[in-house]
Amino acid sequence: MLPHLILLTAVSLLSAAKDNLMDQCMDGKHHKTDPGPEDNLHGYCSPWKQKSCCSANTSHAAHQDQSYLYNFNWEHCGSMSDQCKTHFMQDTCFYECSPNLGPWIVAVDQSWRKQRIVDLPLCKEDCESWYNDCSDDFTCMENWHTGWNWTSGINKCALGKTCRKWTDVFPSAKDFCEKVWSNSYKYTDYPKDSGRCMQLWFPNDDVTPNVKVAQYYANLKGSAHNPRLWPGLLLLSLLVMWTV
Ligand SMILES: *[C@@H]1O[C@H](CO)[C@@H](O)[C@H](O)[C@H]1NC(C)=O
Numbered sequence: 428m429l430p431h432l433i434l435l436t437a438v439s440l441l442s443a444a445k446d447n448l449m450d451q452c453m454d455g456k457h458h459k460t461d462p463g464p465e466d467n468l469h470g471y472c473s474p475w476k477q478k479s480c481c482s483a484n485t486s487h488a489a490h491q492d493q494s495y496l497y498n499f500n501w502e503h504c505g506s507m508s509d510q511c512k513t514h515f516m517q518d519t520c521f522y523e524c525s526p527n528l529g530p531w532i533v534a535v536d537q538s539w540r541k542q543r544i545v546d547l548p549l550c551k552e553d554c555e556s557w558y559n560d561c562s563d564d565f566t567c568m569e570n571w572h573t574g575w576n577w578t579s580g581i582n583k584c585a586l587g588k589t590c591r592k593w594t595d596v597f598p599s600a601k602d603f604c605e606k607v608w609s610n611s612y613k614y615t616d617y618p619k620d621s622g623r624c625m626q627l628w629f630p631n632d633d634v635t636p637n638v639k640v641a642q643y644y645a646n647l648k649g650s651a652h653n654p655r656l657w658p659g660l661l662l663l664s665l666l667v668m669w670t671v
Pocket residue numbers: 482484
């Protein structure tokens with residue numbers, strides 16, 4: 428009886444450890460509770476059709492400036508180039524739709540979301556192409572999460588925050604990727620095929636490289652660091668002590 432109980436506890440602990448970091452949707456403003464198939468995902472959100480944290484509606488809105496998602500105005504310093512905007516659409520899809528962000532989800536105390544991602548390792552090519560494609564654009568803010576003037580309902584540059592060349596605001600690709608969403612992303616030197624970094628976009632609509640990377644970091648972060656597993660671990664050690 429007791430060995431069975433031990434085995435059962437151990438198995439449920441292992442699956443809990445795995446479930447906790449893989450196939451997870453963050454508790455955000457528009458995220459679904461659990462990932463699932465979505466046949467009608469739009470444009471840059473389509474790679475997540477088979478397993479998605481975003482609904483079809485969210486995927487459409489992810490392609491619009493000042494959409495109902497966050498009323499966020501990409502064109503706060505005049506029009507944004509199409510090549511630059513494409514990356515922000517892909518970034519929005521990645522954030523809203525990917526079920527592979529688990530290892531980087533942390534709790535936050537914000538009015539509009541309960542969880543966010545921090546220090547997610549971006550592939551070097553993804554960060555650098557985003558930065559390079561925006562290098563002729565303008566912005567007034569380094570951190571796009573705070574400091575805006577929202578009185579009109581959309582984010583505008585606050586008084587004293589002048590529009591400057593992208594490359595003056597962000598001297599490097601690293602500077603940009605890490606600061607723009609207040610450290611949601613971490614710059615890395617890892618290339619796409621390294622298995623150690625996440626891609627924002629997939630030429631063949633195949634997200635499996637990201638699934639493998641998430642699995643790698645989920646294993647690294649391991650069960651012992653997850654407070655939700657402590658009661659089970661305690662039970663397991665008590666059961667083992669009883670038997671010996
Ligand atoms: C999606 O958008 C349509 C049209 O705007 C709306 O009728 C529908 O209720 C929305 N669905 C969800 C799940 O929000």
